[in-house]
Amino acid sequence: MPAAFARGDANAKDETKRLENAGTVMDEVLNVPDDIPQDLLNKARCVVVMPSVVKAAFIVGGSYGRGTMVCRTGKGFNGPWGAPAMYALEGGSVGLQAGGEATDFVILVMNNRGMESLLQ
Numbered sequence: 001m002p003a004a005f006a007r008g009d010a011n012a013k014d015e016t017k018r019l020e021n022a023g024t025v026m027d028e029v030l031n032v033p034d035d036i037p038q039d040l041l042n043k044a045r046c047v048v049v050m051p052s053v054v055k056a057a058f059i060v061g062g063s064y065g066r067g068t069m070v071c072r073t074g075k076g077f078n079g080p081w082g083a084p085a086m087y088a089l090e091g092g093s094v095g096l097q098a099g100g101e102a103t104d105f106v107i108l109v110m111n112n113r114g115m116e117s118l119l120q
Contacts, residue, residue: 015086022049022068022084025104036106046071046109046118050089056100061093065105069118077112 026049029035041047046069053065069087073079089105109115 018051018066018086019068019084021051025049025051025106028104029106036108040108044072044108044110045077045112045115048087048105048107048109048118050087050105050107052102053089053105054100054102057093057097059094059097061095061097063089063091065089067105071109071115071119077115 026047048067048069050065050067053063053067055061055063066086066088068084070081070084071077073082109118
C-alpha cells in the first residue's frame with residue numbers, strides 16, 4: 001500500500017510542476033511587446049498551454065508534450081475561468097525528415113465547437 005501512496009504523491013508533484021510551467025509560459029507570452037491581445041483572450045472559450053512540446057524525427061518522427069487547459073464556466077461558456085485540467089499532446093509521423101525542437105504552445109479556442117471537440 002505505501003507504494004500506491006508514493007506514486008500518488010509523485011503524480012501530484014508532476015501536476016503541480018506542469019501548472020507552474022504553464023503559468024510561466026503565460027507570463028512570458030503576456031509580457032512580450034507583441035503579445036496576445038487582451039480582447040482576444042477575453043473572447044476565448046478555452047486556453048491550452050503546452051510548455052516544451054518536443055518534436056524529434058529521423059525518418060520516423062514523434063511529438064510529445066503535457067500541459068494544461070482552462071475553460072470558461074457557465075451554460076454558454078462565457079462565465080469566469082474554471083479549474084485547470086491536465087492535457088497531453090502526442091503524435092507520430094513517417095516520411096523524409098530529420099531534426100528536433102522544443103516549442104511552447106498557447107492555443108486559444110474561440111468557439112463552442114472547437115472547445116467541445118477538445119473535450120471529447
